[in-house]
Amino acid sequence: MFKQRIIYRLLLVFIIFALIFIIPFSLTIRKEINTVISEEEGLFPPSLKEKEILHKLTGRIMDKALVFSLYLFVFAFLLSMFFSRSLLKPIRELYRGAKALKEGNLGIRLEVGSEDELGEVTKSFNEMAEELEKKTEDLKTKESYIGAMMDPLWVVADNDTITDINPAFTKLFGYSRDEVIGASIYDFLDEENARIMKYQLDEREKGMSSIYEISIIAKDGSSMPVLITGAPIIKEGATIKKIGVLKDFRREHELRNAIKESRDYLETIMDSIEDELMVVDRNFKIIMANKTIRAIKGDKVIGDYCYSISHDMSAPCWREGEDCPAKRVFETGKIFKTVHQRKGAGGQRLFHEVVACPIKDSKGNVMHVIELRRDVTERKEYEEKIAQKNKELTAVNSISGILSRSLKAEEIFGNVMDKMLEMIGMNGGIIFLLDEAGRDLTCSYHKGVSEEFIRASGRMKLGEDIPGKVAATGQLITTSDIGTDQRIERSILKHSGMKGCCAIPIKGKERVVGVFCLFSFKTHIFTLEEERLMISIGEMTGIAIENIRLYEKMRRLYEYQQQRRIDDHKNLLSLSSRLAAALEIKAVMNSTLDLIRGSFRADLVWLLEIDNENFILKAASGLNIKEGEIIYEKGTSSIEWYAVEKKEPVVVPSVSSDSRFYLSDYVGSGYRSAICLPVYVGEKALGALTLYYAIPKELRDDDIHFLQIVSSIVAVALERSELYEKTLLEREMSDTILQSISDGIMTLDTGCKIISINKAAADMIGISPEKAAGNQCCEIFNYTEENTDFRWLIGNCLENALEKKSVNVEAQFTTINGKRLNVMISSSPVIDSKNRVAGVVHVLRNITREKEIDRMKTELVRTVSHQFRTPLSAIVGMTEMLINEDVRDEKKKEYLRTVLSEGIRLSNMVGDLLNIARIESGKEIFAEEEIDFAALLEDTKKLFSNAIERKKSRLTTVINGDIGGFMGDKEKIFQLMKNFVDNSIIFSDEGCNIGITLSRKADNIELKVSDTGWGIPEEDLPHMTERFYRGKYGQDVKGTGLGLALCKEIAVRYNGSITFDSKVGKGTTVTATFPFPKDHANRRKS
Incomplete structure (x- = not known):
């Protein structure tokens, strides 16, 4: 076809060439002939015949020219055909190569026959074929890559239909290739995710790539979150398709939700903090802030610089000399605290305490800083005030x-004056004292002024000049410049050169006793603090002056009182000795009251004690009354109640005529006067001590004072006695508690010697408390070499405790009885009131059982994992093969039956575990009903009839005696019976004989299940009721290993037991014993 088209084109070219050549040629000849004829006719006019001949000649010449042109055309065409063979050969080769490429032969290459244009075309064809082969190989390689991708991939056409997917897509979402190709992409999305996808596909049309998250509906109907990396497929500048790589995002989605919850929780915690809290990154930008900061600075605080928020600065604060906590933490990696001061909007000082803490990554690098800002303005102001x-x-x-x-006036005045001048910065001063009559002020001490000045102004009347006015009014007077002060019209001080001056009243308890006059030769402005300080010093000095005067009076009375005191001391010493020596107050109180009665010649002395707000008799001298009798009830207007309320001695000169007080019937009317002293310890009222006289009696003040001392001694003795009784009680209580504690407790002194051990420690070690006391702590464990490490550990604990360190250490030691125990040693120092170590306490807690429980837990987890792994492996493997359609027909049913069987096995295993757990925890509720054992046996025979028939075995049941009236849970007993019989069937061969026997033995129900099966090896018997234990035959038969463990828990719940009697090859007998409840047994006996 290609060759024909080339030939046709050649012919067309020659025809056009001929027409272009022949037509002009013919017309030119015709024109020239006509021109010649016309010229000839012009010279010689022709006749008509000659014209006709000339016209025919023109026609014949034209015909001949046409024929000649045609011959010429044919000759040229033949020449072109001859020379076109070299053109057609490469064209045929190109045609052959094109056909080979069309048939898929990408390895074809054409021979280049010439170096002309066709040769170039042939070279281009070969290059094109080679490039096409490379591209094809690249496409095949990329297709294999796409098929091997773990992440799903889809290709979407312009009409939003899926044109291609990879195998990972099918594996993740469950759709086959046929189900997906040609389907709309929106068929796999809900409404919300379809909107997201529509937007993203529009972005692809614009030639933009992006990563986004959506949820795709899998074949099982679940919504699966994925992360899609979408990109356009662009050809010649136009998007022809879109490609998307889908990443399973379920795990990341869960992590993101967890992170979001954590972040929300963190923000909640931050917002709950009332102080300002923010998190700063290494660029000093705030990335988190609590609501306190946001309320102050606004929500735009996030992303702002910390120094802009904290200091209202546009540049970093440390450049301005501020101490930046965040910068310190980034540099040191340690917590930093500081206080920032700035001015508020009103110009007031504001203080903020800033605590900056580092947030470090796993490598220890500080990534962020937490800043806590607390307004401490009030605290700082308070601290300044305190300072x-x-x-x-x-x-x-x-x-x-x-x-x-000192009590010497001259010495006190000199020292006080020097100190005041130093503190206030004055040049001198004068101390004026008021005389006893309170009329004249006299200079008692001066400094910084001349004797002439003192002789002129050292004595003045009350109310005269500045010192006189201060003494009269008791008010402080200060002036910065006495010469210019308008308040002071006349003063001798004005002409002395003094300027700054203050006059301070020296106040005693009731009146002004003098004046401090301080002066300076310079102007001095007195502050409020200085005035307050001077007033305080004046008051203290006034009290000191009164004390000096009082001391002088007391010294004069000393000689008189000295002998009296000696006598009082003798009596007090005797009384104190007797009271202090007695812990039982009852033994000496009566003799003490006898001593008081004899010393003061009283007719009756009694001590009343407050008990439940009543006055009861504690002791009496001169009256025979039983101790504990109620003398005055609450609310009675007695002398004792009045003295206690007043908290001072009460003297009643005439008891009978004083209508304020009611006298007890025990006192009667035989007494004329009385004195009562309240007995107090601190603010606590203990009672009252009362002396009664049959005649009028007046006591001197020193006698009353002596009785007050006596009452104080009695109060201390009563309190001491009460404390002693409480101490004995508390000691007994402490000993009882110590001995009742289950952990072993050892107390040691600082010399490492044992003071005491409790009963638990004695039982644990195997040594008596008496034998242990006084020994070195480590030596009592020296009875075996196995305790060497333990002795070293307990010695190390002792050293730490003596250094005020509490330690906890696990250790092992061997008791005297040879038993190996695991213990937790907790050693703590005993600190006295002076913060010194007074001793050490070792607490030895026996954790042997806890260690065994941990071991059992580990073993249980390992066993459960092993037991679950086998059926789960079968289920997973077969299910995967079924999903992949690797098995068909009968094999498929067989696999499904196996999956069902293993699933039931797992379910039974879990059910048994849950039953055991509920029974052990006490959460399983056991029914309480009378059990019909005969019916249970019939149900058992029916349940196992098919299994017995398949095994060609025989099951017999026997009931011996009266077994009625047993109360229990029928289902649990039936479950126990089923497990016994099921084991007999499983662990036996065909023809096995199985027997169930129920008997009454005393107050017990005995259930026996015997068989002639394989028997139990002797080494397996102790472990038969352990969970998951399957023994020697466990590999030969299927089972969970939980049946007998569940049976054991049921039996234990009924206070029963399970025993095994078995011989290999002979058979096994399992016996379960259930006791009747005690009340039921008693009813039966009656």
Whole structure:
């Protein structure tokens, strides 16, 4: 076809060439002939005949020219055909090569016959074929890559239909290739995800790529989150298709939700903090902030710089000399605290305490910083006030020390004056004291002024000049410049060169006793703090002056009181000795009251104690009354109640005539006067001590004072006695508690010697408390070499405790009886009131059982995992083969039956485990009904009839005696019986004989299941009721290993037991014993 088209084109070219050549040629000849004829006619006019001849000549010439042109055309055509053979050969080769490419022979190459244009075409064809072969190979390689991709892939056409998928798509979503190809992409999306997909496909049309998340509906109807990487397939600048790589995003989706929940929880925690809290990244930008900051700075705080929020700065704060906590933490990686000060909107000082903590990655690099900002303005202001107060108190304490170190007026005045001048910065001062009459002020001490000035102004009347006015009014007067102060019209101080001046009243308890006058030769402005300090010093000095005066009075009375005190001391010493020596107050209280009665010549002395708000008799001298009798009930207007309420001694000169008080019948009317002293310890009222006289009696003040001392001694003795009784009770209680604690407790002194051990420790070690006391702690474990490591450990614990460190260590030791125990040693120091180690306490907790429980738990997990793995492996493997359609027909049913069987096996295993767990935890509720054992046996025979028939075995049942009236859970007993019989059938050969026997033995029901099966090896018998234990035959038969464990739990719930009697090859007898409840047994006996 190609060759014909070439030939046709050649012919067309020659025809056109001929027409272009012949027509002009013919017309030219014709024109020239006509021109010649015309010229000839012009010279010689022709006749008509000659014209006709000329016309015919023109026609014949034209005909001849046409024929000649045609011959010429044919000759040229033949020449072109001859020379066109070299053109047609490469064209035929190109045609052959094109046909081979069409048939799939990409390896064809054409021979280049010439170096002309066709040769170039042939070379281009070969290059095109070679490139096509490479491209095809690349496409095949890429197709294999796509098929091997783990992530699903789809290709979507312009009409949003799926044109291709890879095998991973089918594996993830369950759709086959035929179900997907040609389907709309929206068939696999819900409405919300379809909108997302529509937007993304529109983006592909624009030539844009993106990664986005949607959920695709799998074949099983579940919505599966995926992450899609979408890109357009562009050809010649236009999007022809779209490709998407789908990443299973379920795990990431769950993690993202968990991270979101964690972030929400973190933000909730941050927002619950009332202080300002923010998180700063390494660029000092805020990435998180709590609602406190957002409420102050607005929601746009996120993304802003921390120094902009904290300091209102546009540049980093550390460049301005601020101490930046975030920068410190990024540099050091440690927590940093500081306090920032700035001015508020009103110009007030604001203080913020900033605590910055690092957030580190797994490599220890600081990634972010948490800043907690707390407004501490009030605290700082309070601290400044406290500092000022401390300064004042320091000064006051200094003055107080000066005043308390001496009772000499001259020495006190000099030291106080020097200290005040130093503190306030004055040049001198004068101390004026008011005389006893309170009329004149006299200079008692001066400094910084001349004797002439003192002689002129050292004495003045009350109310005169500045010191006189201060003494009269008791008010402080200060002036920065006495010469210019308009308040002071006349003063001798004005002409002394003094400027700054203050006059301070020296106040005693009730009146002004003098004046401090301080002055400076410079102007001095007194602050409120200085005025307050000077007033305080004046008051302290006034009290000191009164104390000095009182001391002088007391010194004069000393000689008189000295002998009296010696006598009082003798009596007090005797009384104190007797009371202090007695722990039982009853033994000495009566003799003490006898001593008081004899010393003060009283007719009756009694001590009443407050008990339940009543006055009861504690002791009496001069009256025979039983201790504990109620003397005055609550609310009675007695002398004792009145003294306790007043908290001071009450003297009643005439008891009978004083209508305020009611006298007890025990006292009667035989007494004329009385004195009552309240008995107090601190603010606690214990009772009252009362002395009654049959005659009028007046006591001196020193006698009353002595009785007050006696009442105080009695109060201390009563309190001490009560504390002693409480101490004995508490000690007994402590010993009882210590001995009742299940953990072993050892107390040691600082010399590492045992003070005591409790009963639990004695039982644990195997040594008596008496034998252990006084021994070195480590030595009592020295009875065996096995305890060497334990002795070293307990010694190390002791050393740590003596260094005030509490330690907990696990260890093993061997008791005297040879038993190996695991213990937890907890050693703690005993700290006394002076923060010194007074001893050590070792607590030895026996954790042997806990260790065994941990081992059993580990073994249980390992066994459960092993038991679950086999059926699960079968289920998973066969299910996968069924899904992949690797098996068909009968094999498929067989596999399904196996999956069902293994699933039932798993279900039974889980059910048995749950039953055991519920029974062990006590959550399983056992029914309480009378059990019909005969009916249970019939149900058992029916249940196993088919299994017995298949095994060609025989099942017999026997009931011996009266077994009626047993109350229990019928289903649980039936389950136990089923498990016994099921084991007999499983672990036996054909023709086995199985027997069930129910008997009454005393107050027990005995269930026996015997068989002639394989028997149980002797080494397996101790483990038969352990969970998952299947023994020697476990590999030969299927089972869970939980049946007998469940039976054991049921038996234990009924306080029963299970025993095994078996011989290999002979058979097995399993016996379960259930006791009747005690009340039922008693009813039967009656």
